[in-house]
Amino acid sequence: MKKFFTTIQNIFKIEELRKRIVYTLLLILVVRLGSFVVLPGIDPQHLAGLEKQTADGLLSLLDMFSGGAFSNASIFALGIMPYISASIVIQLLGMMIPYFQRLQKEGESGRRKMNQMTRYLTIAILAFQAPAYIANLHAQIPAEAFLLKGIGFTAFSTILLIAGTMFVMWLGERITDRGIGNGISLIITVGIVARLPFAFLAEAGSRFNETTGGVLMLIVELVILLLVFAAAIALVQGTRRIPVQYAKRIVGNKQYGGVRQYIPLKINAAGVMPIIFAQALMFVPLLFSGFSATQGMAAALSNPIGFWHNFIFFFLVVVFTYFYTAVTVNPTVMADEMKKNGGFIPGVKPGKKTAEYLDSIMSRITLPGSFFLGLIAILPAFAMIFGVNNQFAYFFGGTSLLIMVGVVLDTLQQIESHLLNRHYDGLMKTGRLKGRTS
Numbered sequence: 534m535k536k537f538f539t540t541i542q543n544i545f546k547i548e549e550l551r552k553r554i555v556y557t558l559l560l561i562l563v564v565r566l567g568s569f570v571v572l573p574g575i576d577p578q579h580l581a582g583l584e585k586q587t588a589d590g591l592l593s594l595l596d597m598f599s600g601g602a603f604s605n606a607s608i609f610a611l612g613i614m615p616y617i618s619a620s621i622v623i624q625l626l627g628m629m630i631p632y633f634q635r636l637q638k639e640g641e642s643g644r645r646k647m648n649q650m651t652r653y654l655t656i657a658i659l660a661f662q663a664p665a666y667i668a669n670l671h672a673q674i675p676a677e678a679f680l681l682k683g684i685g686f687t688a689f690s691t692i693l694l695i696a697g698t699m700f701v702m703w704l705g706e707r708i709t710d711r712g713i714g715n716g717i718s719l720i721i722t723v724g725i726v727a728r729l730p731f732a733f734l735a736e737a738g739s740r741f742n743e744t745t746g747g748v749l750m751l752i753v754e755l756v757i758l759l760l761v762f763a764a765a766i767a768l769v770q771g772t773r774r775i776p777v778q779y780a781k782r783i784v785g786n787k788q789y790g791g792v793r794q795y796i797p798l799k800i801n802a803a804g805v806m807p808i809i810f811a812q813a814l815m816f817v818p819l820l821f822s823g824f825s826a827t828q829g830m831a832a833a834l835s836n837p838i839g840f841w842h843n844f845i846f847f848f849l850v851v852v853f854t855y856f857y858t859a860v861t862v863n864p865t866v867m868a869d870e871m872k873k874n875g876g877f878i879p880g881v882k883p884g885k886k887t888a889e890y891l892d893s894i895m896s897r898i899t900l901p902g903s904f905f906l907g908l909i910a911i912l913p914a915f916a917m918i919f920g921v922n923n924q925f926a927y928f929f930g931g932t933s934l935l936i937m938v939g940v941v942l943d944t945l946q947q948i949e950s951h952l953l954n955r956h957y958d959g960l961m962k963t964g965r966l967k968g969r970t971s
Contacts, residue, residue, distance in 0.1 A: 543952060550713075550951040557712035560704045561723050567609045567697070568602035568724075572690050574681030575606050575670070582673040593924060594837070595816060597933060600724025606670060608697040611662055612724070613717055616702045618813045619654035623647055624860065655702065656695060663694040714944040718805075722940040725933045732924035739922060754921060761912065761929055765938040768801050768905055798894060800902040802862050805932075805939040807853035807903070808910050812932045815846055837923070838914045847907040854903035864891035909935060 545551050571577045587596040587604040596603040599612030627633040627647070636643035667690050671679075679686065701720060708716025736754070740747035836842050868888035877883050881890045912930025917923055927933045 544948060547951055550948065553711065553713050554948075557708050557714070557716075557719070560708050560712065560716075561720065564609065564701060564704060564720055565600065565723065565727065567701070568600045568607050569605055570608050571606050572608060572610075572693060574679060574686050574690070575674075576678045576680060577606070579674050579678030580604070580606055582675070583670065586669075586673050588923070594812070594927060594932070597725055597728050597924075597927060598721055600720075600727050602724075606674075608693050609701055610666060611659060611694055611698045613698065613701055613705065613720060614813055614816060615658040615662060615698055616651070616655045616717065617809055618658055618816075619651045621810045621813055622654060623651045625856075628856070628860070652699070652702070656699070659695040659698055660691070663691040666694065667691065713947055714940065718936065718940045719944065722937055725937055728924065729928060732922065732928065736922040736925040754925075758929060761909070761934065762938065764905075765909060765930075765934050766942070768902070768909065768935075798862075798891070798898060800898050801854070801906060802895070802899070802902075803854050803857035805935045806857050807850050807906060808932050808935050810853045810857070811846055811849035811910070814849060815842070838917050843911040843914050847911050850907040850910045851903040854906055855899060858895065858899050862895055864888045864895065867891055906935075 544554070571580075583606060584604045587593050592603070595612070595614070598614055599607075599610060602609040602612060623633070627637050633647070636647050639646075664687065667687050681689075702717070705716035705720050708714070708719055710716075713719075737751060740751040743750075865888045868884060868891060871877065871887060872883045878887055878890060881887050909930045910932070912934075913926045913928075916926035916929040921929065
């Protein structure tokens, strides 16, 4: 305990790290306060129907990602998911269209162009989602709740919703540049964590009201939740180390022995991005149904315990795991770098053979990793089937759990790096904290 408080003191001794943490907390506070600012022209006393709509189902997950802004009819109601959807499309285009592939190879200038395209596409998606959200408001809350009516209210609210999402996106970018961690992921994580106390209290209240076995079941749920958290951490951190024996160098009459090093190939090199991408696509039917999943395909895909929802979700997670691994891990580049530095894998020829070997290893370890990731993604459905409160069940796996684990580890890793660079003890006894980017 003493070491923990000493580490906290060391964090605030580093001026740059202290400023980054304070800056991040202030911007997160702005996002949290904005999630309670109701759209002008709507009486907040009549939002019970909207809160009931988001109490369960896929809309409750969307409300969680927005930190409760969706059910509050807030100016930030659409959250950051439209930006995530736009990012998916741009990255897919980078895999298929030569123009986007050239942009990816242009370095910083290409990245800026792709970011600009992502912003424009985000606005285009919002232009569809904002009117659908307003139409959903008219369907869920009584007419007397609207102090302003007509096309003027719809146009004004649409502009405000678009501006709200773009502002949240801008805050996320500022956190990334001047704060701690990935700002977009951090904003989503804070929104999820903000819902955890309410979800736990609702589950605890329902269990304590049971006449027999309620408290025991709550304890069992908490134990299972801790085990799932441990599994998620193992999935995020898991690596397989491939030894690389550097060639011996002869300088004059002196021989320098080889130094054994390792290539860390992660079981889940894609991190939490596949599950975020898959979840964003699962929200698409809600967009075309105007956020009202009451019949047809939208109802089937929006049922969190339905077979087709979980089957498609699992399939998308597996596909996106392979896709994102292919984007982030390039065996050819790794093989070329090893060859340039005089390194080799024992028993494998440098160059093309090494690239093929690394690719085969990545394919083998990505398959079980993708299935494990898909299984964790659909665990909330099993929790709901066994009677866990819908909102609390989302913390038993799925997008919310993996985002929390991945983002927390990445944030702690950045703090750890600052501490070690200033010759302070790290957050862990080993002095090294592994995150998704380690």
